[in-house]
Amino acid sequence: MKLVLNKDKMLIEKEQDVVPFRNRVKEHAVKIGMSLLNQTKLITAASELVRNMLKYAGGGVAIIEVISQGRDNGIRLIFQDQGPGIKDIPQAMKDGFSTGKSLGLGLPGTKRLVSEFDIKSKEGEGTTVTIIKWKNG
Template identity: 50%
Template sequence: MPTTKTERLGIRISDDVVRVRQLTRTFALEVGLGLVDQTKVVTAASELARNTLDYGGGGDVTAEIVEQGGRRGVRLTFEDKGPGIADIEQALKDGFTSGKGMGLGLGGAKRLCNEFSIVSEPGLGTKVTIARWK
């Protein structure tokens, strides 16, 4: 899948979550996503950035504009070196939370995107990738 543009951002403080939203919005606009799709992918990015910060102890996000079969899309990869998730299936369920949230972060982000994948190893960290296609 060719990547035409890449940008990387650290997620260390709560202001960075706002920056991730802004970066995602810029990329979504460039891809030409409609207003509702823009809002969905920016909201998903916000949830995942907060997870990276609150549960992963900080990390970073890589935003990309990707092309496949003549379609363009935004792809975001969130990575942290935090405690990881032991039971991913449970973490994806609505209402599951280990902290202060509503437990909608992971499952909600998954619903708001066309593609979603998560790789996590207890003790090593978590990597979540989402994509939204035009």
């Protein structure tokens, strides 16, 4: 069972919201003593997901949680939007797939950077992506 120790919620509506969000993620990661390498992986994943939310859904809500499971501490990030949703999640999770004009590294690349990755999406209703990066993982 994962216990939430601290929760921070941010509205992401424009490109200018990305840097303060990244800074907030870093602050929480530093507080729990996450290594610089794991901080970098977490912030890279968070940046990709927050930019996807802006690009494809026009923004949404990002929640930062400091969590604990046994002796492990970590950061859980939840990205929720009311965008068009993802039609085919398995397809979207393949390297090289893109509906935009990007390299298509987003979702599968993000999954590789974090300890846990979950995505739920309904066409016409939106998408929720949840990632966890454990302090030591």
